[in-house]
Amino acid sequence: xxxxxxxxxxxxxxxxxxxxxxxxxxxxxxxxxxxxxxxxxxxxxxxxxxxxxxxxxxxxxxxxxxxxxxxxxxxxxxxxxxxxxxxxxxxxxxxxxxxxxxxxxxxxxxxxxxxxxxxxxxxxxxxxxxxxxxxxxxxxxxxxxxxxxxxxxxxxxxxxxxxxxxxxxxxxxxxxxxxx
Amino acid sequence: xxxxxxxxxxxxxxxxxxxxxxxxxxxxxxxxxxxxxxxxxxxxxxxxxxxxxxxxxxxxxxxxxxxxxxxxxxxxxxxxxxxxxxxxxxxxxxxxxxxxxxxxxxxxxxxxxxxxxxxxxxxxxxxxxxxxxxxxxxxxxxxxxxxxxxxxxxxxxxxxxxxxxxxxxxxxxxxxxxxxxxxxxxxxxxxxxxxxxxxxxxxxxxxxxxxxxx
Numbered sequence: 001x002x003x004x005x006x007x008x009x010x011x012x013x014x015x016x017x018x019x020x021x022x023x024x025x026x027x028x029x030x031x032x033x034x035x036x037x038x039x040x041x042x043x044x045x046x047x048x049x050x051x052x053x054x055x056x057x058x059x060x061x062x063x064x065x066x067x068x069x070x071x072x073x074x075x076x077x078x079x080x081x082x083x084x085x086x087x088x089x090x091x092x093x094x095x096x097x098x099x100x101x102x103x104x105x106x107x108x109x110x111x112x113x114x115x116x117x118x119x120x121x122x123x124x125x126x127x128x129x130x131x132x133x134x135x136x137x138x139x140x141x142x143x144x145x146x147x148x149x150x151x152x153x154x155x156x157x158x159x160x161x162x163x164x165x166x167x168x169x170x171x172x173x174x175x176x177x178x179x180x
Numbered sequence: 181x182x183x184x185x186x187x188x189x190x191x192x193x194x195x196x197x198x199x200x201x202x203x204x205x206x207x208x209x210x211x212x213x214x215x216x217x218x219x220x221x222x223x224x225x226x227x228x229x230x231x232x233x234x235x236x237x238x239x240x241x242x243x244x245x246x247x248x249x250x251x252x253x254x255x256x257x258x259x260x261x262x263x264x265x266x267x268x269x270x271x272x273x274x275x276x277x278x279x280x281x282x283x284x285x286x287x288x289x290x291x292x293x294x295x296x297x298x299x300x301x302x303x304x305x306x307x308x309x310x311x312x313x314x315x316x317x318x319x320x321x322x323x324x325x326x327x328x329x330x331x332x333x334x335x336x337x338x339x340x341x342x343x344x345x346x347x348x349x350x351x352x353x354x355x356x357x358x359x360x361x362x363x364x365x366x367x368x369x370x371x372x373x374x375x376x377x378x379x380x381x382x383x384x385x386x387x388x389x390x391x392x393x394x
Contacts, residue, residue: 037199059370
């Protein structure tokens with residue numbers, strides 16, 4: 001183990017017939033190393049900018065019993081958030097037979113919001129968002145985000161508490177559709 | 181006519197310099213990026229199209245998917261005031277030693293009844309095993325915490341208070357509602373929620389008219 005053959009490399013004298021080994025260049029091709037370096041740089045640059053959390057501003061309505069906002073029935077759409085990312089919606093007042101209580105989900109709701117926005121004068125337009133107790137936090141944020149995406153101006157949508165009648169209706173619909 | 185012989189040059193370029201630059205940049209980026217603190221409480225935030233960056237010197241209310249609520253005060257200038265304030269308001273009788281321990285915690289997540297005992301423990305309880313601040317409508321201790329927070333910012337511009345809510349996707353809306361109620365009882369109606377950045381969907385109104393967001 002410890003013995004090394006130093007006869008060929010160490011001595012200057014070379015016996016006859018010993019071939020001179022050709023001198024190899026010490027230059028190494030650095031191209032792969034450069035590739036690797038830049039790959040890592042791009043990786044770090046992308047990951048650092050992507051993970052930046054953003055903040056969404058929420059402005060809650062100030063409860064003011066003397067100054068209740070009046071909205072037009074015909075221009076109002078109420079969005080109810082239920083379990084399993086379901087959205088129920090109706091126009092105007094729930095007791096009105098023309099209110100068209102329907103169910104939807106986050107895929108289709110954008111088109112419904114946009115249609116409502118187009119068919120209503122923008123001054124009167126109002127979306128009322130009500131979330132059921134068992135709706136998820138994600139849905140509550142997503143629907144507000146949807147308002148931003150559909151460019152509904154602030155003040156034309158509001159988050160309000162669910163009333164008993166609506167809670168009952170959601171419960172009935174969920175039971176009928178087997179949503180737990 | 182004699183031809184001019186163009187000497188053939190090697191196409192090999194010395195890569196050493198480029199390699200140096202690449203690794204210099206690499207080491208710069210590694211050193212310059214702030215390490216993300218390990219997440220003590222696992223939160224998957226929803227995404228939104230908002231592009232505002234969440235600042236770190238904020239009063240953060242964390243909501244886990246089990247509905248537990250934690251408070252973290254990232255604003256060191258007001259941290260002492262907030263914690264001394266809650267000790268005074270709720271007469272918790274914390275010793276200076278216990279107060280110092282509480283100020284060191286990143287996550288405050290024990291009900292007032294257990295706060296003193298939990299601070300006396302030799303090894304602090306990991307945040308994930310804390311009970312969370314109670315936020316039920318009957319016993320909403322977050323109201324007192326937020327009262328102490330808004331006290332600490334009294335006399336200043338209210339926009340200095342950077343109130344953030346960081347909730348988990350799977351948390352129930354009712355838990356979020358309890359947090360909002362705690363804010364409303366202290367007459368705070370403006371706050372921010374932490375979200376993941378998300379691209380604006382193609383073809384939507386916002387994509388066609390980005391100014392509408394303002």
